[in-house]
Amino acid sequence: MKSSIVFKGVKSFALTTFALATPLLAQAYEFEVNDTTVSVYGYARLDMIYDVDAELPPAGANAAIPLDDDPRADITGHTQLHAKQSRIAFATSIPTDRGELKTVIEGDFFGGGGDREEFRLRHAYGTWNGITAGQTTSNFGFILGMNRTIDFKRQAGLPQSARQGQLRYTTGGFSVALEDPGNLGGTVADGFTPRGGYISHAASKEALPDLTLRYMGKAGNLNYGVSGLVxxxxxxxxxxLDDSALGWGVNLEAEYHxxxxxxxxxxxxxxxGIGGYMEEAPGAPAYVDPATGDVEPITLTGGTAGVRVAAGPGHINLGYGYATADLDDAIDAGVANADVANETFTDLHLNYIWSPVRNISYGVEVSRQTxxxxxxxxxxxxxxxxxxMYRF
Structure with a gap:
């Protein structure tokens, strides 16, 4: 059969619930191939960064902040310009006899790390009759508590906004998913590193997928969400050595106009034991007690608060984030380097983001991280x- 292609110009494209985990509602170019609607969207973006203190990675990172007694803390004033956050995505919509089939493939250029700019897969999933399969944002948490920042790194204490492989079912405001257990959440630690990281235990294993549940609701001007993780x-x-422990987590979030x-x-x-399911998680999900061989989950607590105010052609955003790990038991148990493990991170961001014309956004921001x-x-x-940022 000969394919017919009809271009329909530029119009607003409403992304699916899962792609909405980014704060950008994209504009899209749409065209049709037979009965398939194809959309192309994304943006080109330049980030201009000046680190007043020690140099941090392009996306920031609390764990990279030198301690006050570290010689690197005295090397101040660093500038970097990059376009790694630039993004491109393709979405399709195909009617079937039993409902619409939608797919999304999206990527950016944050895959190389350091000075390299390599393409990185963000989303790659399909959804049909409430069933979503592929890689997309975790079902644990959403964006209601997310303060709008120019820094690509989200604030500490949020549910992790990264993406991972999963199988999800959604009906109304409720969704349940089986997710990759060794990706966001992290693995059981054998010890910590002097730089604040942790070493995965050689015997750590992922026998079962992580289970996440979420409910999204609305009451007047209040949007809210409740999430759970096991x-x-x-x-x-x-x-x-043969032991296991249950990890669990809850998230409450709200946005009030x-x-x-x-x-x-x-x-x-x-x-x-939620580990990396919390943004900028300061600790491992769990550790092995060197005396007993037991797996001991680490408790994490975090939160965010913020305000968004319309001003002229844009908005002023002020947000605070906090995340802390309870490492007392790990220290008492004698886990290697537990006394120098990361324990608490905070973020404070103030910015102004505006659009002089459609599809163009500018922004300026000052932030302090600890x-x-x-x-x-x-x-x-x-x-x-x-x-x-120039959107298309």
Whole structure:
């Protein structure tokens, strides 16, 4: 059969619920191939960054902040310009006898790390009759508590906004998913590193998928969400070591439109063994007690609060984020380097983002981020950032 292609020009394209985990509602070019509607959308973006203190990665990162006694903290003033956040995506919509089939493939150029700009897969999924399969944003949490920032790194304490493989079912405001257990959540730790990271235990295993549940609702000017997470944390070496523990987490988030010009938002996340399901999680999900061989989940608690105010052609955004890990038991158990593990992160962002014309956005931002390790040593960093974004 000969394919006929009809271009329909530029018009607003409403992304699916899952792609809405980014704060951008894209504009799209649409065309038809037989009975398939194809949409292309994305943006080109320049980020201009000046780190007043020590140099941080392009996307920021609390864990990269040098402590005050680190010689790197004295090397101040760093500039970088990059276009890694630039994004392109393709979406399709195909009618079937039993409902519409939609697919999305989306990527950016944050895959290389460092100075390299390599294409990175963000979303790759299809959805049909409420069933979503592929890679997309985790079902644990949404964007209601997410303060709008220019820094690509989301604020500490939020549910993780990264994407992973999953099978999800959605009906109305409720969704349930089976998700990749070794990706966002992380693995059981054998110890911590002097730089604040952790070492995965050689016997850590992922026997079962993580289970996530979410409900989204609305009451007048209030939008809210409740999420839950259950996961298994396990080690098994085929000899003496064989133990597991239950990990669990909850998230509450809300967005309240006080007036047409003023929006309040916030979130709370808490759990045992959730690890990277919390944005900028300061600790591993769990560790092996060196004396007993037991798997011990680490408790994480975080939250965000923010305000968004309309001003001229744009909005002023002020947001705060907080995330902390309870490492007392790990220190008492003698886990390697637990006293120098990351314990608490905070973020404070103030920005103004505006659009002089359709499809063009500018922004300026100042942020302060902090890092504290379990023994009380800490450090902080101030970043100035600007951005220019052209959407299509």
């Amino acid at each position: 996961r298994q944390l396990e080690v098994e070496d085929g000899a003496l 006080l007036t047409s010009a003023l929006t309040l938002r916030g979130s709370v996340t808490h759990g045992d 890092r504290e390790i379990a023994n009380g040593d800490d450090g902080d960093a101030v970043r100035l950032q600007g951005m220019v």
